[in-house]
Amino acid sequence: MEHHSGGSGTNKNKQMVEQLQRYGVISSKKVVEVMETIDRALFVPDGTPAYVDSPMAIGYNATISAPHMHATCIQLLEENLQPGMHALDVGSGTGYLTACFATMVGPQGRAIGVEHIPELVASSIKNIEKSAAASLLKGGSLSVHAGDGREGWPEHAPYDAIHVGAAAPEIPQPLIDQLKPGGRMVIPVGKIFQDLQVVDKNLDGSVSIRNKTAVRYVPLTSRDAQLKGY
Ligand code: SAH
Numbered sequence: 001m002e003h004h005s006g007g008s009g010t011n012k013n014k015q016m017v018e019q020l021q022r023y024g025v026i027s028s029k030k031v032v033e034v035m036e037t038i039d040r041a042l043f044v045p046d047g048t049p050a051y052v053d054s055p056m057a058i059g060y061n062a063t064i065s066a067p068h069m070h071a072t073c074i075q076l077l078e079e080n081l082q083p084g085m086h087a088l089d090v091g092s093g094t095g096y097l098t099a100c101f102a103t104m105v106g107p108q109g110r111a112i113g114v115e116h117i118p119e120l121v122a123s124s125i126k127n128i129e130k131s132a133a134a135s136l137l138k139g140g141s142l143s144v145h146a147g148d149g150r151e152g153w154p155e156h157a158p159y160d161a162i163h164v165g166a167a168a169p170e171i172p173q174p175l176i177d178q179l180k181p182g183g184r185m186v187i188p189v190g191k192i193f194q195d196l197q198v199v200d201k202n203l204d205g206s207v208s209i210r211n212k213t214a215v216r217y218v219p220l221t222s223r224d225a226q227l228k229g230y
Contacts, residue, residue, distance in 0.1 A: 009050075012041075016035075016040065016051040017035045017036050019053075020071050026071045030078055030104065031075045031078065034074065038133060042127050042130045043099075043131075051067070053067050053068050058120070059119070060119065060120060060226065062120065070097055070100070072212075072213070076184070079184070081161050082105070083104075083106040084106065085161065086105070086110045086111075086156055086157075086158070086160050088112050088114070088157075088159045090114050090175070091115060091164060091165035091220060093120055093124065093165060094124055095127050095128045095144060097163060098111055099133035100133075101163070102133050102136045105141070106136075107139055111142045112153050113143070114146075114153050115144065115146065115147075115149070116222075116223045117226070148223075150175075152172070152178040159183055161184060161185075162178065163185070164185070165217065166221070168187060171185075171187060171209075176199070176207060181205055182201065182203055183201050184201070187199065193214070195215065196212040198210050198212050
């Protein structure tokens, strides 16, 4: 157990969430709850500051997104992460957001992470096992798979919520296809200049897309390109 002036790890996680509320990033009680439940420190590599509002390297030319980006994406998807719903997290990396989604959709729901670096899949499972989402992993409502997330994960489609944690040059069609009518996808789109896009599938199957904010994510690409440094 750590005992610094800021308090224990769990307290510091709470302070991080409180700060995001003060800055106006989080306005939803549900987002506060889930981010307090899932301790971010369990998901960053040893020696990496867990509660600093910045992306951090996690190896394999990947990063864990900054807390304010995690908060923004959970909040955008909140209505589509209700108990019993299905969520897909593409480029699940550390597993942090997959654990948050699983906690929100609960044991009757389904949260799937897809990540193309098998080592990250393995370490994310270890991270989740240490977290408050461990029982969901054990119970089978949360799972993380190695694969190319541009293909989605058809087995548990259609999804109420899809989050993509890496920037796509354009929205992959399989992800649109796997979105449920009434479902929402949050995805960074672009190469150097990227927009976080909110893609809503209407009940008639058409999609409405709006740009939320300018962002900077690592690319959604092939494993080879990523390991070569893009
Ligand atoms: N959201 C995660 C990770 C963000 S970094 C977190 O916050 O921890 C983006 C992740 O997408 C990296 O782990 C990278 O390996 C993965 N990725 C990139 N392209 C991918 C693809 N085609 N299929 C699956 N995962 C991919």
